[in-house]
Amino acid sequence: MRKLLFTSVFLGTSLFAGDMVGWISDSACGAANASADKGARECASACIKGGHKAVFVSDADNKVYKISDSAQAAKFLDKKVKVAGTVKGDTIELKSIAYAQ
DSSP, rough: HHHHHHIIIISSEEEEEEEEEEEEEETTGGGGGGGSOOOHHHHHHHHHHHHHOEEEEEETOOOEEEEHHHHEEEEEEEEEEEEEEEEEEEEEEEEEEEEEE
């Protein structure tokens, strides 16, 4: 069991993300647009409409994650979100996304 845990945590690239709270932003500005500020929300929206991918920015550590389903995530630009899924490297394999309470 110990060997399996070591392999999956330290050598593997997949970890269950559980529920993470943060903001949907855009790949051009990343954490700079991760706030409730109206200008940040408008900028993220414009960048995504201009071709940049939606990304998730974690409130816990301000880390920027790519999202497996960028189109779905882009629908949640206006408020803070809660995402669940598996982290593979710097990408979240999205299981669910909803507005945070």
